[in-house]
Amino acid sequence: GDSVTQMEGPVTLSEEAFLTINCTYTATGYPSLFWYVQYPGEGLQLLLKATKADDKGSNKGFEATYRKETTSFHLEKGSVQVSDSAVYFCALSWNFNKFYFGSGTKLNVKP
Amino acid sequence: EAQVTQNPRYLITVTGKKLTVTCSQNMNHEYMSWYRQDPGLGLRQIYYSMNVEVTDKGDVPEGYKVSRKEKRNFPLILESPSPNQTSLYFCASSLSRGTNNEQFFGPGTRLTVL
Numbered sequence: 001g002d003s004v005t006q007m008e009g010p011v012t013l014s015e016e017a018f019l020t021i022n023c024t025y026t027a028t029g030y031p032s033l034f035w036y037v038q039y040p041g042e043g044l045q046l047l048l049k050a051t052k053a054d055d056k057g058s059n060k061g062f063e064a065t066y067r068k069e070t071t072s073f074h075l076e077k078g079s080v081q082v083s084d085s086a087v088y089f090c091a092l093s094w095n096f097n098k099f100y101f102g103s104g105t106k107l108n109v110k111p
Numbered sequence: 112e113a114q115v116t117q118n119p120r121y122l123i124t125v126t127g128k129k130l131t132v133t134c135s136q137n138m139n140h141e142y143m144s145w146y147r148q149d150p151g152l153g154l155r156q157i158y159y160s161m162n163v164e165v166t167d168k169g170d171v172p173e174g175y176k177v178s179r180k181e182k183r184n185f186p187l188i189l190e191s192p193s194p195n196q197t198s199l200y201f202c203a204s205s206l207s208r209g210t211n212n213e214q215f216f217g218p219g220t221r222l223t224v225l
Contacts, residue, residue, distance in 0.1 A: 043216030
């Protein structure tokens with residue numbers, strides 16, 4: 001069945017470091033792909049998305065490119081801030097009805 | 112303020128005692144969904160609804176019921192809760208199915224079943 005696999009955390013970085021959080025998916029076909037962020041004590045918020053192969057989603061300095069060859073959607077940011085500390089979830093969806101989420105990756109950014 | 116609200120935010124109950132977690136949105140969204148979040152498993156979809164009176168199963172529907180009698184409300188019903196339903200539950204809504212529609216999440220309901 002469909003699934004999403006994320007790198008395990010926590011990921012600990014110093015402020016201004018480069019961030020990569022790996023995400024790969026298993027699906028028959030080409031679903032839409034998402035990154036969501038969850039700050040402590042809150043619900044999830046959409047960070048970025050891509051709906052077809054080679055699309056690049058971007059928001060708030062974060063980017064991810066839909067790679068069908070490697071079935072991946074890795075999240076990157078060139079310079080993280082303490083305020084980026086949160087849990088990040090990769091997800092896929094078919095027709096925006098059923099959603100499958102990864103297990104989440106906790107990011108800690110130290111000043 | 113546009114938002115998704117859930118009640119209660121915290122609930123401790125005992126095995127077998129029926130409970131309902133309410134979800135309401137004030138954005139006139141057609142699509143609503145319930146998820147549970149468990150450590151190491153991420154979010155798993157329980158049920159979703161594309162519009163009033165239209166609901167369908169997600170990945171983990173067993174032990175849950177939903178109803179969508181009004182557009183704004185999508186309650187989650189546990190007829191006979193069991194300890195394995197102890198979890199953090201999130202309701203979400205979006206305008207409709209479609210490529211540009213963002214899901215808005217509620218603040219979560221932490222349920223403990225003893």
